[in-house]
Amino acid sequence: xxxxxxxxxxxxxxxxxxxxxxxxxxxxxxxxxxxxxxxxxxxxxxxxxxxxxxxxxxxxxxxxxxxxxxxxxxxxxxxxxxxxxxxxxxxxxxxxxxxxxxxxxxxxxxxxxxxxxxxxxxxxxxxxxxxxxxxxxxxxxxxxxxxxxxxxxxxxxxxxxxxxxxxxxxxxxxxxxxxxxxxxxxxxxxxxxxxxxxxxxxxxxxxxxxxxxxxxxxxxxxxxxxxxxxxxxxxxxxxxxxxxxxxxxxxxxxxxxxxxxxx
Numbered sequence: 001x002x003x004x005x006x007x008x009x010x011x012x013x014x015x016x017x018x019x020x021x022x023x024x025x026x027x028x029x030x031x032x033x034x035x036x037x038x039x040x041x042x043x044x045x046x047x048x049x050x051x052x053x054x055x056x057x058x059x060x061x062x063x064x065x066x067x068x069x070x071x072x073x074x075x076x077x078x079x080x081x082x083x084x085x086x087x088x089x090x091x092x093x094x095x096x097x098x099x100x101x102x103x104x105x106x107x108x109x110x111x112x113x114x115x116x117x118x119x120x121x122x123x124x125x126x127x128x129x130x131x132x133x134x135x136x137x138x139x140x141x142x143x144x145x146x147x148x149x150x151x152x153x154x155x156x157x158x159x160x161x162x163x164x165x166x167x168x169x170x171x172x173x174x175x176x177x178x179x180x181x182x183x184x185x186x187x188x189x190x191x192x193x194x195x196x197x198x199x200x201x202x203x204x205x206x207x208x209x210x211x212x213x214x215x216x217x218x219x220x221x222x223x224x225x226x227x228x229x230x231x232x233x234x235x236x237x238x239x240x241x242x243x244x245x246x247x248x249x250x251x252x253x254x255x256x257x258x259x260x261x262x263x
Contacts, residue, residue: 036203037061038196040211041075041168058210059168063175065207071095073185073199074172075212076164078137078222078241079192080185080199082206083110085178089151092181098205101188106153108139108160110182112173117161120148120179124231125254132249135165137217137242141227152181158229168212184222192220217241226250227259235259 039058065072069091071084082098084091086109096103111117114130121142123130133140144159153159162182163170173180184192185199193199194215203209224240234256236243250256 036206036209038203038209038211041213043213059171059175062172062208062210066172066176066180068207070207071098071205072208072210073196073202073206074169074210075166075215076162076169076182077135077166077215078164078217079194079215079220080196081110081182082185082202083172083180083182085176086152086181087149087178089149092149092152094205095181095183098202099183099186099188101183104155105188106156106158106160107181107183108162109148109152109179110162110164110169110173111179112163112170114163116173116179117142117163120145121159121161125228125256129249129254132253133246134163135170136163137165137223137240138162138246139223139225139238139240141225141229141237143229148179158227160225162223166212168210192222194218194220228256230259233257233259 039061041058042052042054062072062074066083066085069085069088071082071091071094074081074083082095084095086092086107092107095101095107109120111120114127114134117123117130117140122145123142130140139160139162141158141160143157148159185202186193187202194217195213196209196211219241221241222238224236224242224246225238226246227235227237234250235258236247251258
């Protein structure tokens with residue numbers, strides 16, 4: 001009887017301790033999740049958005065998070081993305097950790113204006129070509145300039161650069177006054193995402209999730225990635241969602257020749 005009483009008392013203490021620990025872990029988990037702010041963009045036209053205080057508040061909150069070295073989730077014109085300030089090495093490492101991404105896979109950068117490309121890239125094509133493709137669902141791969149953070153893709157002299165055709169993203173880049181490192185909002189090797197609930201498992205690792213609603217392009221292909229680092233040539237790295245239109249511009253209007261192998 002004494003033995004049974006001892007076992008019963010011990011089990012009771014263990015159950016109580018286990019319950020307390022579970023409650024503590026649940027509390028810590030909830031605190032982590034509560035740090036993530038999910039901010040819903042109003043479903044309005046571009047002109048209407050610009051006059052909405054809520055629009056400005058979401059932009060300001062996202063800019064503050066980025067400048068504090070945090071990683072945020074954002075809508076683009078193709079898929080949802082994870083973004084951080086490209087010049088912040090710690091933030092870049094966080095992006096790789098969140099995605100479980102191999103360190104030898106590059107991140108692209110996102111800027112707000114065509115002229116910003118010249119700050120961070122060595123451009124070997126006409127500016128008119130840039131303007132024909134951007135803003136849009138295209139990533140242009142160019143030789144990087146020394147201005148760009150050396151810890152971003154240190155294994156290559158090239159960098160992919162985007163200007164999404166998305167009002168929020170363009171304004172966000174303009175307000176940050178720095179390039180944003182940008183990659184898809186998903187665990188590596190998983191499908192790209194078209195709505196914020198599809199990457200809900202990543203939310204606790206993010207400071208801000210900007211919910212722009214479902215993205216219209218259902219292909220999940222992401223942007224067309226084209227290497228323009230060789231003068232007079234182009235090489236398609238990823239067909240993406242705008243391949244035909246991009247090739248028509250490169251070949252039909254500017255007479256670029258395709259490189260069958262990336263140089």
